[in-house]
């Protein structure tokens with residue numbers, strides 16, 4: 001009843017009569033006093049804070065309550081009490097509203113806390129229990145790792161596919177498996193020795209347990225752990241990228257297969273290194289790039305085998321390697337990090353190497369580091385701890401000294417797969433053999449001392465002149481044993497196999513007569529008091545004397561008569577002018593008629609220029625010889641290019657590219673044999689003259705290989721000039737001897753020291769004036785006879801390393817050769833004899 005009374009209008013403003021209660025305007029008893037009263041904001045917590053702190057309502061709201069802990073504890077603050085008093089409603093309702101507010105005003109922390117709480121997946125626990133405590137389910141929202149079915153990257157069934165690894169035939173043993181295998185072997189050994197292994201039962205039981213309690217998922221084949229699941233799939237074939245398979249020569253395919261078998265452990269799972277010792281021009285670089293590319297992209301488990309690889313090489317070849325990557329794999333296939341130590345600043349090198357070393361997995365953007373030996377040695381600390389998948393050591397004979405800094409620093413890298421590339425045949429020196437193999441496969445031959453005891457000493461003892469039959473036999477056995485182990489990890493093919501797909505190569509050793517002037521000076525020099533002293537073992541500078549004679553054989557212009565040929569003034573013709581010492585005008589004529597070699601050279605160049613579009617490479621050990629040839633070219637207006645040791649790498653490449661361009665006007669390329677950089681490829685030329693011989697047959701072979709190599713389209717003509725009967729023939733004979741004797745190479749230094757014995761010196765300075773070819777005389781050749789010692793019988797087959805099997809051509813035989821340059825020489829008297837090798841007979 002009272003309610004009803006309240007509903008009645010209480011004033012003149014009581015216009016709400018007749019409306020439902022909630023729609024009526026509020027009754028205001030005293031409007032003036034109500035309006036003048038301070039405002040009360042309905043949900044008080046904040047407003048009170050505002051009033052007490054004097055802060056604006058807005059900022060207070062944004063900030064939220066100062067502390068939740070008080071509220072959570074249920075402690076009633078003075079503010080709350082205030083609320084209770086002021087609020088019209090009951091306490092209970094207020095407290096409820098307070099909680100609601102708390103939630104509403106919660107900050108991110110609170111939300112995050114809620115969201116972070118682990119969810120429990122229904123039934124998950126039960127499943128866990130049944131399988132005996134498998135790992136808990138992944139947090140919600142985490143994608144379960146997909147089970148990757150390993151697939152080969154390239155189709156192994158394709159007609160042209162080259163399969164490096166066929167899992168149906170053999171199995172690559174992973175490192176984990178190898179460990180397990182080792183363990184099993186150790187256990188078996190222990191068992192054999194009667195040691196009880198109580199653990200033995202355990203794995204059996206475990207296995208059974210799992211089998212009995214297989215979960216539904218397992219039965220359906222949806223196994224729990226994706227990695228376990230992946231293990232169940234068989235290995236996949238590894239196939240050479242078709243873009244490389246297309247260009248690889250048969251011997252290169254064989255080489256890549258060899259490399260892959262070694263580094264993947266198919267030869268020996270504990271020895272993943274090897275030595276690639278193919279001769280120049282067989283494409284060692286391409287074979288290694290094919291290997292690296294395969295490992296970077298493929299593996300027996302369908303994933304890549306390695307993340308990163310290092311190519312270490314002489315600094316002059318760093319650029320070359322980077323170019324080769326682009327050349328064979330295409331632009332952008334691999335972005336290498338190339339550091340040659342010259343163009344990169346030291347501190348940049350350090351930070352680049354640190355970054356490279358830290359990158360892992362997908363963060364590896366530059367998987368291949370190309371670096372010079374020097375720079376790597378200095379910065380090897382920055383690569384410590386970084387796992388390197390593959391190490392390619394180009395010109396790896398630098399590692400033949402096991403005590404050198406280069407060896408130890410490279411050896412400290414964390415890398416199992418190590419490939420040594422070397423075009424230089426490995427010397428017959430056993431300690432070098434050991435060093436190289438021990439680098440590739442540490443521990444394969446035991447320690448240095450083991451090796452000495454087991455192999456080196458017995459083998460050397462067997463070779464000793466005083467050894468008895470027993471020692472000889474033992475030595476041979478040990479050598480056989482060693483080569484059985486070692487041959488598994490070394491591949492070496494000779495240039496001969498190139499002949500299958502390269503054009504024909506005609507290689508000539510041309511024995512050149514000295515000019516009248518040279519002849520007189522030669523006689524004068526070898527009979528001079530200095531040389532006589534030298535031959536008695538009193539003189540001290542045999543090297544200098546050898547050098548002078550070699551220079552004289554090239555051209556008298558190389559000699560400083562006042563200092564080096566004292567007392568020879570009366571032997572110098574009146575018309576003689578030295579083109580070097582006189583200097584003078586750019587177009588000075590070179591007196592070619594005072595040198596046998598230059599007479600031939602001049603005629604060769606003239607004939608090439610007038611009768612063909614062939615190009616020719618001229619190589620000498622002496623830059624001064626190149627100077628004279630350059631003068632000669634300029635005088636005759638022959639376009640020529642020149643590369644020697646002083647030129648930087650970028651310029652070199654430009655020069656080489658220019659020369660190889662068939663449109664370029666230069667048809668002569670002058671090259672210093674000391675310029676290094678074996679990568680120089682001069683296939684634009686199909687002719688090459690080696691003006692003077694080097695002590696080291698390998699360096700001559702490197703020079704020769706610049707022309708007759710992959711990409712060459714024309715028949716090639718190689719000429720090696722050797723002065724008849726002179727010191728050069730002696731050098732050549734020593735070379736050939738070394739070539740035929742197990743192709744070993746001796747250090748130049750050591751070589752010269754051996755020459756210092758007076759016996760050897762006497763031989764060297766002996767001048768055989770009467771002969772047309774001292775070397776041929778020494779062959780005691782049975783195929784050449786008659787008054788002019790003409791070759792009557794051809795050899796059954798020509799062996800490149802053995803000049804006795806080559807064609808022997810005397811002066812009259814020049815007329816019938818198949819080279820128009822040599823035919824032309826029949827009219828002149830400069831050539832006394834020729835050995836000819838033909839690659840395709």
Ligand SMILES: [Zn+2]
Pocket residue numbers: 776781782783784791808
């Ligand atoms: Zn002969």
